Amino acid sequence: xxxxxxxxTTAAVLVVLAIAVLYxxxxxxxxxxxxxxxxxxxxNTVVILALLAVALDSESFLDIALVYALxxxxxxxxxxxxxxxRGDVI
Amino acid sequence: MNEIxxxxxxxxxxxxxxxxxxxxxxxxRLPDVYTRAHTASQTDTLGAGLVVAAVVLxxxxxxxxxxxxxxxxxxxxxxxxxxxxxxxxxxxEGIEPWTKGDERR
Amino acid sequence: MSGSDSIRPxxxxxxxxxxxxxxxxxVLTYGLFITFHGADSPGGGxxxxxxxxxxxxxxxxxxxxxxxxxxVGSGLMTALAAGGVIVFVSVGLGTLALGGKFLEYGLYxxxxxxxxxxxxxxxxxxxxVAAIVSGVIMALFFLTAAGYASQGxxxx
Amino acid sequence: MSAVGFALAGFVxxxxxxxxxxxxxxxxxxxxxxxxxxMALFYTLLLAPxxxxxxxxxGAGVTTILLLVTIAKTTRPRAEKVFTAINCPAAxxxxxxxxxxxxxxxxxxxxNFLGEATPxxxxxxxxxxxxxxxxxxxxxxxxxxxxxxxAVLAAYRGFDTFGEAVVVFAAGVAVVVVxxxxxxx
Numbered sequence: 001x002x003x004x005x006x007x008x009t010t011a012a013v014l015v016v017l018a019i020a021v022l023y024x025x026x027x028x029x030x031x032x033x034x035x036x037x038x039x040x041x042x043x044n045t046v047v048i049l050a051l052l053a054v055a056l057d058s059e060s061f062l063d064i065a066l067v068y069a070l071x072x073x074x075x076x077x078x079x080x081x082x083x084x085x086r087g088d089v090i
Numbered sequence: 091m092n093e094i095x096x097x098x099x100x101x102x103x104x105x106x107x108x109x110x111x112x113x114x115x116x117x118x119r120l121p122d123v124y125t126r127a128h129t130a131s132q133t134d135t136l137g138a139g140l141v142v143a144a145v146v147l148x149x150x151x152x153x154x155x156x157x158x159x160x161x162x163x164x165x166x167x168x169x170x171x172x173x174x175x176x177x178x179x180x181x182x183e184g185i186e187p188w189t190k191g192d193e194r195r
Numbered sequence: 196m197s198g199s200d201s202i203r204p205x206x207x208x209x210x211x212x213x214x215x216x217x218x219x220x221x222v223l224t225y226g227l228f229i230t231f232h233g234a235d236s237p238g239g240g241x242x243x244x245x246x247x248x249x250x251x252x253x254x255x256x257x258x259x260x261x262x263x264x265x266x267v268g269s270g271l272m273t274a275l276a277a278g279g280v281i282v283f284v285s286v287g288l289g290t291l292a293l294g295g296k297f298l299e300y301g302l303y304x305x306x307x308x309x310x311x312x313x314x315x316x317x318x319x320x321x322x323x324v325a326a327i328v329s330g331v332i333m334a335l336f337f338l339t340a341a342g343y344a345s346q347g348x349x350x351x
Numbered sequence: 352m353s354a355v356g357f358a359l360a361g362f363v364x365x366x367x368x369x370x371x372x373x374x375x376x377x378x379x380x381x382x383x384x385x386x387x388x389x390m391a392l393f394y395t396l397l398l399a400p401x402x403x404x405x406x407x408x409x410g411a412g413v414t415t416i417l418l419l420v421t422i423a424k425t426t427r428p429r430a431e432k433v434f435t436a437i438n439c440p441a442a443x444x445x446x447x448x449x450x451x452x453x454x455x456x457x458x459x460x461x462x463n464f465l466g467e468a469t470p471x472x473x474x475x476x477x478x479x480x481x482x483x484x485x486x487x488x489x490x491x492x493x494x495x496x497x498x499x500x501x502a503v504l505a506a507y508r509g510f511d512t513f514g515e516a517v518v519v520f521a522a523g524v525a526v527v528v529v530x531x532x533x534x535x536x
Contacts, residue, residue, distance in 0.1 A: 003099065003148065008355065010103050010141065015358035017114040018389075019365065024117050024126070025385055026369045027433070032123045032180040034381040036130045038388075039172050040117055042411075043165065044110065045388045047138045049395060050145045050161060052355075053154075060237045060400045062157040063229070064391065064407050067246065069164045070222050071412040074249060075384055076172035077211060078256050078416050080179035082377070082423060164218070171214040178208055229404070234496035237400035239504065245408040252416050280520050283513055298509035313495035316505040319512070327516050331523035332413055338526050339420045 007055040011048045018044045035079045042072030095147060102144035109137030122188035123180045131173030138165050215257035223250045230325045234317060240324030247325070248332030260340045267333060275330025283323035286315060356396060363389040372434045376427050377419075384415045401500045 018041050025037035046069045053061035116129030142162045149155040188194075230243025255263040286298065293302040300315030307314045366386035373379040387410030395403035490502045504512050 003096065006100060006103055007148070008353070010107055012354040012358060013107055014110060014141075015355055015362060017110055019358065019362050021114050021117050022362065022365055022369075022385065025382055026365075026373070028378075030123055030180065030183075030185060031377055031381070032176050032183075032185070033126060034378055035176050035179075036123070036126050036173070037117055038381055038385050039169070039176070040113060040130050040134050041385050041388055043134050043138045043169060045392055046161065046165065047106070047110070047141045048355075048392060050142050050158065052395065054145050054148045056398075058398075058400070059154040059157070061395055062154060062161065063237055064395055064400060064403050066157060066161055066164070066225065067229075067242075067404060067407045068388075068391070068411065069161055069168060070218060070225070071249065071407060073164075073168035073172050073214070073218065074253050074256070074412055075415055077175045077215075078252070078419055079377075079381060080172075080175040081256055082419055164221075167214060167217060171210060174210050175208065234498055234501050236498060237404050237500075239401070239498075239501050242401075242404045242408045245405075245413055249408070249412045252412070276520055276523055280517060283516055287509070287513060298506075298513070300506065310495050312493070312506060316494065316496060316501065319509070320501065320505055324512065324516050327520050331519050334523050335417060335526055336420060338530055338532060339417060339424060341530070341532070342424045343530050 004055050007051045011051040011055065014044050014048050014051070018048075031082075032080065035076055039072060039076045042068060042075070046072065095150075099144045099147050102140050102147065106137045106139075106141030106144065109133050109140060111137075113137055121192070121194045123185055124177060124187050127173045127177040127180070130176075131170045135165060135169040138169070212257050215253050219250050219253050219257075222246060222253065226250065226329075230321055231317075233320055234313065240320035241328055244325035244328030245332060247329040248336070251333045252336060255336070255340075260337070264337045264341075267337075272330045272334045272337075275326045276334065277330075279323050279326030279328075279330065282326065283319050286319050286323070359389060359393055359396065363393060372437075374432055374435045376422055378433075380415060380418045380422070383418075384411055387411050387414070401498075 021037050021040050021044070025034050025041065028034040028037060046065045049061050049065035049068065053059060053065065110133075113129050113133035116133060117126050120126050120129060139162060142158060142165060146155055146158045146162065149158055226243045226246030226249070228243075229238035229246060230240055233239030233243065251263065251267060254266075288297075290299040290302045291297060295302040298315070298319075300312040303311040303315055363386065366382055366389055370379050370383045370386055373382060387406055391403045391406040391410065394400075394406055486499050486503060486507070490499045491497055494502045494506050496502050
């Protein structure tokens with residue numbers, strides 16, 4: 001098993017796990033459940049991008065991964081500041 | 091690439107996949123928002139950190155390793171903060187924590 | 196900290212503010228990096244400008260939208276958006292004035308040296324597209340957050 | 352098509368259907384963010400990192416937050432049910448459209464979805480071969496930049512980019528006018 005195969009296999013497993021977490025994003029009874037699920041999905045995406053950067057030998061994927069890691073945080077903070085009761089963002 | 095480094099990469103990848111799997115199971119199976127936020131912040135951060143550490147090792151001493159290291163640092167800063175924000179929002183909204191005997195939500 | 200009966204304003208969390216203080220300067224630097232390095236790696240004016248706009252979103256969500264709007268200022272956003280269009284147009288019209296076609300960068304070689312095409316592209320990517328996109332994204336966010344004003348610019 | 356590609360295609364399709372079906376607007380926005388995560392990964396996997404970066408910056412960051420601020424200022428419809436009822440004619444139409452589109456892209460070599468030998472664009476035998484080959488070969492000597500995408504956007508198709516930039520500016524001005532604001536507040 002070469003290193004490239006190992007990284008690609010890990011990426012495939014992480015995508016399957018992401019699909020599983022999607023269940024919580026769609027079903028989640030409260031908004032916070034959905035935000036948590038999307039946050040986990042975002043972390044998985046970042047990790048998959050980093051893995052593909054090594055496996056496909058293109059360092060530019062790391063740029064995208066870095067952008068994603070930062071925007072994922074923004075998304076979670078923004079949605080959690082949207083309070084459902086008042087329907088407002090402070 | 092020497093044998094020790096290759097072995098370390100495989101171990102880190104296996105550990106990362108294991109912890110990410112645990113966090114996915116937790117997010118799907120745990121009963122309420124707070125427990126899910128807990129698994130999302132801790133287990134998922136650890137899993138992602140281990141896999142990115144494997145990526146850092148695979149790059150070795152190239153210049154690209156700086157981006158991978160930054161990724162590691164920012165995952166460790168942003169992920170728990172996001173979970174904190176979500177948990178706080180759930181508390182502000184008045185969602186009761188799950189206790190033993192309650193129905194699963 | 197109970198208060199489940201009454202709706203209180205969302206008080207600021209020290210943890211989020213600290214994290215944003217750490218992360219925001221880095222996002223700004225990274226947006227500038229993507230903008231300036233767009234010629235040799237993925238990215239360019241559009242993506243970099245969007246990231247620079249996102250910095251303001253981050254600050255707004257951590258420190259409140261109204262203070263951030265006052266801190267950024269209406270003038271900066273107008274200057275970025277309108278100034279970007281002006282830079283783009285003047286780079287394009289400059290080649291027309293030199294007797295060429297619109298955006299024919301090669302005509303700048305007497306002034307900028309043999310790399311004139313590269314410098315011309317950098318000018319419209321950095322001074323044009325990135326400025327327009329970042330200014331408009333900030334403006335859209337603050338405008339939407341401020342909401343509809345009935346007449347004469349007053350809040351409803 | 353590799354395992355990663357298939358799994359990702361499934362992910363994108365599930366999120367797209369869920370976004371269309373969810374009744375709660377906020378939930379749909381959150382799932383749409385997940386959709387854009389998958390889409391950015393997809394573009395990156397197809398070796399289009401510029402598009403992937405755009406999708407990451409705009410789709411995940413800006414769109415989600417602008418939509419969020421918009422529903423904060425308007426209303427958020429509430430409902431007891433999680434999913435909307437399926438509109439049968441519309442669903443049939445969408446499925447038919449997707450089927451037609453799938454037939455038209457039959458010329459894309461799908462086995463090259465992920466792999467070392469994937470040509471960047473315009474593989475031998477495809478209609479785009481001569482054009483893309485020309486850009487990829489002569490970009491550096493003609494413009495002095497190494498990223499062919501930036502070269503095409505800013506030099507070869509500079510006038511189109513000028514139009515796009517002005518459209519973005521016009522969108523900002525239009526929002527100012529629609530919201531009855533006197534300035535970029």
